[in-house]
Amino acid sequence: xxxxxxxxxxxxxxxxxxxxxxxxxxxxxxxxxxxxxxxxxxxxxxxxxxxxxxxxxx
Numbered sequence: 001x002x003x004x005x006x007x008x009x010x011x012x013x014x015x016x017x018x019x020x021x022x023x024x025x026x027x028x029x030x031x032x033x034x035x036x037x038x039x040x041x042x043x044x045x046x047x048x049x050x051x052x053x054x055x056x057x058x
Contacts, residue, residue: 004045005047017036020034020035021033031047032057
């Protein structure tokens, strides 16, 4: 699954838990927060920034 988020949108999005910037993982189709260790899904081109929907990463 390949996801794309516009650069201007990526610049203003932040992790709802840590408030840190997110980075796009196009291959996984997720927005990743390295600070909180959470990956948020992108469904139908829309980021789902809910902590309950995020998956824990290393």
